[in-house]
Amino acid sequence: MRPGPEDRPEPDHRASRLLDEAIDLVIRRQNAPESAATLQAIAAWRGRSADHDRIWRRVTEAHGLSGSALGGSAKPALTRRNLLLAGAVGLGAGALGTWGLPAMRLRLQADQLTATAELLPMAWGDGTRITLGPASAMATAQQQGGTRSIRLLQGMAWFDVAPDPARPLVLRLNDGVEMRTAGGAFEVSQDAGVVNLAVARDSVELIAPSRASIAAGQWIRLDAENGRHETGSRDGALAGAWRTGTVVAEAEPLQTLVARIARWLPGRVVVADAAIGRARISGLFDISDPERALDTAVRPTGGRLRRVSGLLTVISSV
Template sequence: MAFENDTSASAADEATEWLIRVRENPENDEVRDAFNAWIFASAENRREWEKTCQAWRAVGVARTSRSRVASGQRGRTNSHGAKSKIATAFATAGLALCLIAFAGPSMLIRMQADYQTGTGQTRSVDLADGSRVILGPDSALLLAFSDSRRGVVLLKGQAFFDIARDENKPFEVDGGGLTIAVLGTGFDLDLGENRSVVALAHGSIEASSLSGQRVLAPGDVLTLDRHTGGISEAKVDVADIGAWREGRLAVVNQPIGAVIAEIQRYHPAWISVPDQSLADQKVTGIYDLKAPDEALGALVDPYGGKVRKISAYLRIVSRF
């Protein structure tokens, strides 16, 4: 057990060092290649990388809150002035570094991705082993092939995977806290803001996270809450899995806010949902992604919601 803790501590330190190196060398191919080698070396490295970015982001949020309090005390004491300046600089640097991982499309994703799509775009990627990946809008994919390994990382967005069978070399997909091991199968992986969803169309897959492992059968949908680590499972019609490839968004018992995040990938305007109670409302339905404004209306109208077009670049969705 002590050995495992030491390994985790080492990975955490390395993740922090890589965050700094990537920030300082955004266009350096050698840094990119070395970072990719490190992050693919183990699932522990990938977990510590996500935790490190989340921690930096939290430092920035905490600093914003503290600054309001500090402003009211300014002039009373300067006893900790030097330390405060150092802490502020440290937090500011941390927040800037974290933006590499969270801003989209981020510098980090641009450095890592082998394939990307923009708003409303899809892309078919044929892999060297005969597998095919269809990238959804606003998505990014990184290849991780070697002589002994077949694999990819979904860095952001959504993709449908049709994996060629090779019993001697299983295929592995990483993304959003999930690792999916397959032989030959078809499945959809969707990385939302706070959740990761995998749905199996045909074949069999094993999905694993820090919460454990699950083996999925066709029609199974597994959702990972990345904040709590909680896992939920559901059943859907196989025909609805990956329906976005045909311009349809099939939703089963999902919050309106999460569905709007899906539609956002197809909409050129920024969509704001200030009404949290509306965003939390669970819905089930099928929506037309070829007409995102109409899809928004169909989504929220039954619950008293309205879509207000403020400009070509902004939509506000609320009950008021």
């Protein structure tokens, strides 16, 4: 599970810049395959660093453009738009709910990715066990100094951290949310801009954007945009219940619950009515049949599901 130096995640802004540069070079090569100046520019760009070369290889491989596929004048002119659209398919962007450049950036940063309804169990040599949830992405940093570090780029995960007070695990999420534990077991998810944390064992300390200690049998729900949070208690055994087929909701906004259940459904699920999206829902939802679980969650709000196509479900009041 530990990445080598070549696979270490980069800062998002640098990865984005290098990705843009690589795409421009791919377009130049495809549209002028015999240009010596373009070949020299590509070689010089790839030689600038290991990161430049790695991103070049990932971009060309993702689009099936490596080797001879970049040569030959019979291919139609390539544009940034159709390159990105092709890449979205090649990188499985539909499963991750993102398209084009954002999907490629996610792929470049992530060490582990999952598709719709896929669970990915992992283990560290120190005994820490992690299960990455569906349609999720995670980056693992080198374990050095006094911490073990992970970044959850998208989605949800379960952590059972091997106790080591001298080397706490630091988990970073989007929007500056950060938490730490010396040996806790907990689930965490990012759904519709809301972070949910539920602790099963020991405790997890939220250290940004605000500070709070969440003990076993407690949960916290944090709106990353405005910093507001809610807390509560429930049986710690229910934390991570989605690993065995049950999604748990505790007075949760429907739009957040929908985003979580939708990770088991193909395509995209849209809540078209803001009032319905704000309705609070509690319950246990069996995701062995995710469409039925979604309907069960929506029904108390008076909303209804409409399957617009095989890849789009709309939730509305009519």
